[in-house]
Amino acid sequence: MSEQRNIEEAVFGGGLTVRVSREVAEAAEPVLARLLADGVPAKLAAKDPTLWGPAAEAEAGIRLGWVDTFQRSRALLPQLAELREELGDLDHVVLAGMGGSSLAPEVISLTLGKQLTVLDTTDPGQVAAALGDRLDRTVVVVSSKSGGTVETDSHRRAYLQAFLDAGMSPAEAGRHFVVVTDPGSPLEATAREMGATVLLADSDVGGRYSALTAFGLVPTALAGIDVAELLDQAEEFATTLTGDLDNPAFLLGAAMGAAALAGRDKIALVDDGSGISGLGDWAEQLIAESTGKDGKGILPVVVETPTSAGATGSDVLTATVGGSLGVGAVPGSGVAPHVSVNGPLGAQFLCWEVATAVAGRVLGIDPFDQPNVTESKQNTNKILEAGLPAAAPSFTEGDIVGYGDASSLEDALRALLGAAGEHGYVAVMAYLDRFADADAAKVRELLAAASGRPVTFGWGPRFLHSTGQYHKGGPQVGAFLQITGEAAEDLAVPGRPYTFGRLQAAQAAGDRQALAGRDRPLLHLHLTDRAKGIAQLLEAAARLQPYKER
Template identity: 75%
Template sequence: MSDPLDDVAAAAGLAVFGAARVPGAGQAREELVAGGVPEKLSAKDPTLWGPAAESEAKIRLGWVDTFRRGRELLPQLAELKAELSDLTHVVLAGMGGSSLAPEVITRTLGRPLTVLDTTDPHQVRIALADRLLSTVVVVSSKSGSTVETDSHRRAYWQAFLDAGLTEAEAARHFVIVTDPGSPLEATAREMGAYVVLADPDVGGRYSALTAFGLVPAALAGVDVAELLDQAAELSEALTAEQGNPGLALGAALGAAARNGQDKVALVPDGTGIVGLGDWAEQLIAESTGKNGIGILPVVVESPDSPGASGSDVLTVSTGGSLGPGAVLGGGVPPDVAVNGPLGAQFLAWEYATAVAGRVLGINPFDQPNVTESKENTNRILAGGAPAGTPAFTTGAVEVYGAGSIRDDLASALRWLLTETVDSGYLAVMVYLDRFGDAAAAELRPLLAAAAGRPVTFGWGPRFLHSTGQYHKGGPQVGTFLQITGAVTGDLPVPGKPYSFGQLQAAQAAGDRQALTGRQRPVLRLHLTDRAAGLAQVLAAARTL
């Protein structure tokens, strides 16, 4: 492998190593420069992705300079933080772009933030019981109609009333972040909650440096002005044809996918940024996975974890800085390494993803397949889940699917691996409590080691707002392992005819319908006892 240090594109403390050595990247970059992309993108030219994408791009390019408008929020955020100084526990209720950036920001900078992006009743119940009267709930939804976020808002409102607060007192515990004119803005006004309106010209996955990223981070104690400064400093280089890290990274991502390396392993190198891969996963998958093509992001735990490389995988390590003597990729040579401050990282990856969309000939701002699982979920909630009979039951695990396998959990997993084609991937989709059932994440490296293919891992329904688009709109080469679990303490969604447990089950069933409708292999494991069943699944995976 070529030494990534042999080429560097750097500006404003952010450096992209190795991009020019990716096969085809030089040609892609020449095409981009010849098309005037750096200057046109910085000028927010909506014609860059073709006539079909122009109308969408016109209202989705605000991220190019949203960090400038973000500064207008700073006095408002300082005032809000002072006003709510007695509410020391910050909960963020949001999905996808509304939750992933704040989580990266607070994890990286060591500030406490409870992120609630689940419909698992166990996880929701625990959150509701945690320091309720000292909690401020940031309810974030661009559209204002996100079912998970609306359910969280309803549950917290009822919890505050049940704790003896008046409606006026309860309203003080909410900060609503949404687009101007959304249904959630109207609801917030009726509640009497504090409202922060976001930049309407920025799509959710590009919203890291808008109110969606800044409000919860600021309430959690982050100096968000520093993030804006970092992005502003980088932006000056993004108009350039040379020394442009965003252009170098975008050309590499697009060229790699165009030439068969259509999976990108996102590997933390241990130099100061925590969880960036989870944010970039949504950005890349939802932006590029459509029309049967796309780039599949694979978030890998560490540089030496299984699945960090492969013949059709572009390995990209990320970190905050490379100090003296530091080794690229945390000791495992990547194809590309991206290092620099978090605010600059956000802008660089957004820019690079838009550029990769240009290289691949797709619109990076729409998400045509996201609504499919949502519509399936709504039908199931209205009419009930279709009856299903397990192929077999072993211990605390009911097995659905698995071809002709009828009695052995390890064999069922092997069947799924054999269904994964040479150019394909395996997606592990887990509808459980991502804290209480955190051991489920151990499945990704175990299955990656056994499969010898890229394996992704997602908590449901969180991943539906991320890789869910790629699963349906990208290349149809995926195989899917879905894990669901019994609910022992369900929780009603106030004002709705369903519970969190029913909503979670409907979301899992709706997504299964979307995948099986595409004739994709789906193995579902239902844990009748979560702890015991998960232990069985992990034990079986270790034998593969």
């Protein structure tokens, strides 16, 4: 079998298969050949920090622990079994974490069918709902590598106060916390003062590559998942990483990088319905934050189903993920993807991590830094101190107040979609309650159908820890729709001079400032009544003329 034919049909190994179309195979073949000629598989397995160039070497040198973290994570298993037994009466697991600290555990719990409450928001309604749910049976896993993440610190403060208000002593309240952080972080000291259980993570693994570290395993093990199985799957898959032709992760990385260089610099991530749930949300932050910098990058677009608008396009690499199906076998009459990745979840994590790092080398960027993430955080801190900047609305229509250049909602949406141009994208950023206001996410497909362009949807501030890096550091071709809303009731952040509502508003304003500083098209819609405003927005988006009918 020739090398090219092997690439075109499939590469299988370690329980996982990557299949690519003929078009992608032809583009990937020379890229993969170059990677193999340069000895990249063996160098990556050896954690060689020089793979991404001199400028990236220092950062890569302290961020390659993910290559074999599945081996070191086995030391956690006895601790986790013992901890679960000790906390057996606390059967409601809440994870307070952002970005890589929360997205992998959410995928694991969704896929393996165990309940885990993921708290990755500053929305006062969503936080209050979590606090009011089975408090006496709750264990809170507080996850933060740096220990200084403002959202996670606010969650910790709110839960601690709630436990104390429920009549617990400080020692009793401390028992309800498990803290996962890097050694020596401020959170480690705080946790020990609280009397919380502390589990230290691998300091040489960045947050978005931490799925198989304590960040991914602790909350899911407490939720009742056999995390040893995930490690077994990753270990089996790792045997393929030094191979030449039978190396699925390198084929995927070469395909992603080659496609981006050839103009397909957006990747549609679609669950194929064959046994893995929500992997796209995790892969979204991995790909966007790793590649979106220096004006380059691959934009991940999470698409609801294989038939949803936005799954295809002239600049889109269509990728399906799941447990068993291949190219062309997508349920729901979806079009055949360019790439399919099928295999167990532990192998999927390691495969996408390797592929993203490889794509970074192909694109010539450092996949381990995030130079633009702090900008919105700094803006937020300034706004919390000085107050929200004043702004005059351009229109008020029903339950929506608009800030932009247009005088009506429909005109504003049309103008925003038009601003994306032929090669751009539209990003919807909703600073709302992702459960109570879940219908807001339906606007993504409506705008994709109306524009013919890739449209992403992110819940704020969650997306700031993932696609937020791409928005600022990637190709400056995005048009942005920010949605905020009045909260029915606010909630104090104990020990801080602000509320959750004020923090949420400051984060939204800080991100608007970061985008405005880049002269990107931005439409801000504020919902004076969330439910009515969302319904009004969906109705307006549905009235826009579909792209294919123009």
